[in-house]
Amino acid sequence: MSVALVIGTKKGAAILKSADRKSWSENFVLKGWAVTASAKDDQGTVYAAVAHDVYGPSIVASDDLENWRQLEAAPRYKPGEKGNAEHIRIMASGDFMGRYKDAPRLVDQIWTLHFAHGTLYAGVSEAGLFASRDRGKSWEPVDGFNNHPTRDSWIPGFGGLGAHTILSDAGNPERMWVGVSSSGFFRTDDGGKTWTQKSAGVPGENGQCVHCVANDASDAGILYRQEHRGVYMSEDGGDSWQKIEDGLPVSELSEGLQCSFGFPIVMDRRTGHVFVVPLEGDNFRIPRDGKLTVYRSQKGAQWEPLRRGLPENSFEGVLRGAMTADQLDPGGVYFGTTSGAIYGTRDVGESWFEIARGLPRILSVEAFAR
């Protein structure tokens, strides 16, 4: 029942390993690179998306989590593709000479990696979806998504226009979902040729700011969604959404809406438990009263606070990719904070323990059980 955690930080990755989920070894790799996402394929190879503010993004891979090699290729748009001017203004702060004034479409970051049905997918910023059917040797754009008919109306979020969530359906390779900040949550039912916005029931007057969505690929139509404007559930593959905030703390957003604000949402597939980390609204983005608290719900019912072992006087956030579950029995859940601490549970959230601290800002957390 050993677990390896790949903790992606702003300046490298911490590899944490444990045979019993009590004592952990730590090794820091990929020094200097922001490690924005990771995923494992069906042969045990782990892929990590890396990026640097100056030198751009790429993908590295490892079979042992110690020795990493850069893949021959990485997602790239074709030269001449028109990009989003607002996104370029956000992301190209180093464009001192105005070379991006015509807003080319560039991949500046890989937000998420997802392996399903023999294909490795990458969700990128500027928002787009790419697929590799040869384990990263080559990448193809998913044109049906990248050239979506509504693309001209897509609005970047505070972190730019990024495709940060990819979900799949184990029983149906034609069906997938992709979340984009702040343009919404899209589903394809024809293997990526066409994509439909799936946000009915979720408020989105100023852009559809989906933060994170979770599902169990083996029962894929049940979806849990942490939106800028609250927490929602769908039982029909995203066709309709219902708010599920009973027991969650709510805060007032800038626009006046009262809802539960946060970023990650994670599922323990074996028990159907769902986990979120509420923050005090979009103005403050820190735990209320400094009490870092995870909330747990079973299948969208009443949420309960889980605080045992978590710090008092903590004013750190948890980013959308920085929480995960190991899917073991009993379930382990792990999250990293913007202040570089890692917390975990090995009893489905009943108690928490600190695994590491002092890391750079944590961007992504994945657990790979062996």
Added chain:
Amino acid sequence: MSVRVHMPPLLRTLTGGVRQMTAEGRSVAEVMSDLSKQHPSIARHVFDEEGHIRCSIVFLHDGVLVRAGEAADHSVHDGDEIVMTNALSGG
């Protein structure tokens, strides 16, 4: 023109730890293009999709600062040295 290029520490992980490399070209941009052909693993870190040198890379050519946008027009000569580095920033 054969020019020596000092690689930044971050990219040396892709060049087997080599600190200095030699490449051909008449301008800073041509030298970087030749270097990227010799070492494809660094190409995507030097050039963006449009074929431009990434905008926050800067060069020191025999002590003279050359911004990415000036690299195509900045001539080099046989035996010159280029230091590849990045714009100063905090954090």
